[in-house]
Structures are given as C-alpha cells and as structure tokens.
Amino acid sequence: MNEYSNPASELLDLRFRDSDFEFRFSDLGFKFMTIREALSLLRKELSAPLGCFAQPQSEEILQFLFNCSRSELFLSSDRSLTEYQKDQLFHILKRRLKGEPLAYILGKTFFYSREFKVSKSTLIPRPDTEILVEQVLLNEKQDKARFVDIGIGSGIISTVLTEERPQWRALGIDISFDTLKVAKQNISKAVQLLCSDLLSALKSSEFDFLVSNPPYISGNEMNVLDPEVKDFEPHLALYGGSDGLYFYRKLASEAGKVLKKNGRLYCEIGYNQQDSVMEIFMDAGWEDLKITRDLSGHPRVLRAVLRKVWMTQ
Numbered sequence: 001m002n003e004y005s006n007p008a009s010e011l012l013d014l015r016f017r018d019s020d021f022e023f024r025f026s027d028l029g030f031k032f033m034t035i036r037e038a039l040s041l042l043r044k045e046l047s048a049p050l051g052c053f054a055q056p057q058s059e060e061i062l063q064f065l066f067n068c069s070r071s072e073l074f075l076s077s078d079r080s081l082t083e084y085q086k087d088q089l090f091h092i093l094k095r096r097l098k099g100e101p102l103a104y105i106l107g108k109t110f111f112y113s114r115e116f117k118v119s120k121s122t123l124i125p126r127p128d129t130e131i132l133v134e135q136v137l138l139n140e141k142q143d144k145a146r147f148v149d150i151g152i153g154s155g156i157i158s159t160v161l162t163e164e165r166p167q168w169r170a171l172g173i174d175i176s177f178d179t180l181k182v183a184k185q186n187i188s189k190a191v192q193l194l195c196s197d198l199l200s201a202l203k204s205s206e207f208d209f210l211v212s213n214p215p216y217i218s219g220n221e222m223n224v225l226d227p228e229v230k231d232f233e234p235h236l237a238l239y240g241g242s243d244g245l246y247f248y249r250k251l252a253s254e255a256g257k258v259l260k261k262n263g264r265l266y267c268e269i270g271y272n273q274q275d276s277v278m279e280i281f282m283d284a285g286w287e288d289l290k291i292t293r294d295l296s297g298h299p300r301v302l303r304a305v306l307r308k309v310w311m312t313q
C-alpha cells in the first residue's frame, strides 16, 4: 500500500451500475425526506465502500446541501429536503459511489482548519502537508519574509503561511494554468501567481526561503495507486518521474538562483524517500539537512540551508 492509498476505498464497489442506482431510488423521489432520514440513507449507501468515513462524509454532503454547520444540521434534523435538494443528494451519491472524491464533487475541502476551493485540475490537499506548513512557521521567526512556493496547486501552503504571518509575501508557481485559476480563488493579495516550469521563468531573485510539495510518486507506485487517486487526481500533480525524485534533483540544483545567502528550502517528501532525497541535497551542497516525521512516524519534510554561493550551471 502506498501513501496515497485510502484503506476504506479498497472496498469501493466500482462494478456499480447507473441502472441499479435509478431503480433503487426511483420511488424515493415521491417521498418527503427529513435530514435525519437523508443522513441514514447516505450512511447506509456509503458504509460498504467507505467504512468509517461514511458518517463524516454523509454529514458533509448534508452540510453542503443546507449550507450549514454540523451542529445546525443536527438541530434541524426534522427539516425536510426540497425536491431540488433531493435531486442534488442523489446526484452527489451517484458520483460518490462511482469513486469520485467528495472534494471534487463539492468543489471544496478543508486544510489547516480553512476551506479551500478545489477542482479536478488540483491535487486534493493532504493532511500530511500541514507538517510542511508547521515546519516553516516553527523555523521562520522573522516578521517580514518573501518566499516562493513551487507547485502551488490550490494555494493552500502560501495562503496559510501568509494568513499566519500577515507581513510575509509569496510568489506561487505552477506549470498548470488551470490549477492557477483555482489558486487565484483561494489566495489573498499577499500571494502573486506565475505560470512557469519550476524556476525557469525567474532570472534571479532574492527570496528568504522556498517551500514546495512537489509531485513525488514513482512510476511503479503510479501503477498501484488507489483508484480514487489514479482515476481522478491530476497526473501532473502526482508523477515525480520514474524514481519519483525528478523534482528534488531539479530543486537541489536550481533553487539556489532565487534564494538569498543562507536561504532555506522546505520540501515535502514521500515516506520512503528520506535517504535518496538527503543524498541529492548533500551532493548539491546544501547543509544543515533536517527531516521531520509525520504523525504516522514517516519521514515527511526536508529542511535544508544553502550556505555556499550559488553558481550558474
């Protein structure tokens, strides 16, 4: 099992057929349905494919339909769904039972206790990336800073960092224009966006630090990815070259051109990549390498300092 696997979705029944769905729910269209009944229906339908995620995802669907908080949902459990809400509910359920991630169906998800818009052109933010954000906040104590976020995706890292440190300014880079359109909806004025292949569009610059959660899934791992990831999330956001290390090699050799002297780099890494990534950065002359583990005990974030003067290669 690789780190993008979701144990619950191993149970996903992808043999599900549309006609079964229409048949099973055809008579429900005529009935009143309260929030309590809708919750029970969703939980029942989602429990086989999602296991323990069925309850929270059922609640999330109803919160979306009623645009309300969890407590409001339970306080109004006798309220009926409108015809439109019932249609929406069946539509969402149908897509979810086909394996589409809920974040894409609802067009939003949570990261660092904040809501972010997402689309099929962005990676769905992962909780592990909070460790990366925390490491930056722990290590970078200065009030003012300029940093670059490589592979900004939906904008989660730059948004959280500039909200936590209002005087920081960011440049968010992504190669995908569609991804940047989503990021634009999430970021504040403190973050600028640039469409570029890594740092190629920048001549030289003076950033205090660089942060990145690059694609790092290897060719072999791509073949065994969970269907929810493989069939729905963008290949561009996942694939890190045949050995998964392409972006670390590029960053190790190129990041120096945009950093100030003693500039820092913070990168998320795959759970099995610690030794290879450390070797890549040491060979490229980075110093003070430090790895932080995630809550499961896996190596997750690299911090490195570039003390040598960077030479154009």
Ligand SMILES: C[S@@+](CC[C@H](N)C(=O)[O-])C[C@H]1O[C@@H](n2cnc3c(N)ncnc32)[C@H](O)[C@@H]1O
Binding pocket: 122, 123, 124, 125, 126, 129, 150, 151, 152, 153, 154, 155, 156, 157, 173, 174, 175, 176, 179, 196, 197, 198, 213, 214, 215, 216, 236, 237, 238
């Ligand atoms: C793993 S996702 C991370 C997204 C976001 N930062 C997050 O943590 O959720 C990697 C991102 O890198 C972008 N990307 C892939 N290749 C790139 C390249 N050559 N230059 C710039 N960005 C790239 C992808 O489009 C994707 O948005």
